[in-house]
Amino acid sequence: MTGSGAFAGRFALDYVYGLTDRSGKRFDEELVRIGYKGSALAAPQRFAGYFELHIEQGPVLETEGLEIGVVTGVQGMRWFDVEFSGDCCHAGTTPMALRRDPVPAVAAFLAEVNAIGDMDRGRSLCTVGLLEAAPGSRNTVPQSVRLSVDLRHPDDGMLDRMEARLVEVGAEMAGRFNIDHAIARRWNSPPVTFDARAVAAVSGAVRKLCLSHREMVSGAGHDAVHVAAVAPTAMIFVPCQGGISHNPRESITSGQAASGANVLLQALLDYDEMETP
């Protein structure tokens, strides 16, 4: 999404060019190396519309036995780093009463945080993907436990309430267990609503092709998130096996790919007619 972010003016060109990967390779130098550093401005050209076809990367279409997802937007996402810290000490020589162990606080915190995913059942999501005690020795009471929280919802107001609950639970458990804590917001990607006419073109194409379908909000980020700021945008989802993506087991059938491509073609043709005066 770096390229689409630069195109849509979300990222300054110098920022993008200066990005490095873990081995220190610079974005601009690698563009030159592969022959992709062109002379055209990164500023957005005028586009009549932008349609993106993608696998769902989730299990909903497969679970419901549907062929196409008509994507009406992308949910918002907020990332947090959370740390609970106490006093590191010897597991064999420190009585329970003299410990400041972050683990019980984390246990109580995690139980409440998971419930944030049910605040708006079916639409709110809450995930703890990183969880690690430090220093990480089996006979040492941890100094700290660090974890990540990923909150998602299609509505920014609901995300505000989910974040407020997260902050509240952190303070509550730190106080109850006499443990230090810190919660830092690392990233905020607001919800995106796609262009009504572009989405209508996708809906019309799906009906014309007699494909089973549902409307849905994308859970993952896509180039469409950035491009939606500068051009009428919509997306088309096809099911993928087990909802698996970014993984060697990612898989779709050629039939699923063909259905997606047919919807993309039909939507473009219909949208072109809608837009032509």
Next chain:
Amino acid sequence: MTGSGAFAGRFALDYVYGLTDRSGKRFDEELVRIGYKGSALAAPQRFAGYFELHIEQGPVLETEGLEIGVVTGVQGMRWFDVEFSGDCCHAGTTPMALRRDPVPAVAAFLAEVNAIGDMDRGRSLCTVGLLEAAPGSRNTVPQSVRLSVDLRHPDDGMLDRMEARLVEVGAEMAGRFNIDHAIARRWNSPPVTFDARAVAAVSGAVRKLCLSHREMVSGAGHDAVHVAAVAPTAMIFVPCQGGISHNPRESITSGQAASGANVLLQALLDYDEMETP
């Protein structure tokens, strides 16, 4: 404790000689290199007694303002590897209801496991030192969470009850959250009770020297654990700053060292008189 374990017959000599460190250095080759590979048998000689002076490695003596710990034995210790596993999936695209996330099960498990440390308040200990979610990505529901549990108590029967509770809680939470789990016992070091006459010699020495003291059970392992199997054994603890050990901040005063050394000397002299016919 490898040397004392070989001496006491707990480890076979070939096993000890063949041990390697992380860089591949062999135990026997390093003994030769530093000039410590002697010709005397590793089998235990007959000893009248064994007295070991050590820092407490815990905060009890310092917290209670006492000068000497009269160590009556070493608590038992059992180590467990615990894993809860579900289905790895995308944090943004997988509805809460379609997840098998191990984190909520771990949260409920940790809350109950910590309470095992209070089953015999003041004597039972329970520590989760390792805790890590895998694969460890902030926008991925973890496939699994692995953690360690360290249980300690001076009485083997109580350790049996603590272990039974651990196993029970693991099965309960795996069932409640529909998550797979495994609990494996990695190590079992039974409690050791020191020789009554050797401990009495230490007690007598402390009283003769008018030092403030208490009886206590060692929380950490020591050479005395192995030697106690082949000779009358006792230990003497002195306080250490903040209970910190195996750390550059480990610290005791020269006064504390002198008190410990005086108790060791007096105990040896008294024990020698007790044992001489």
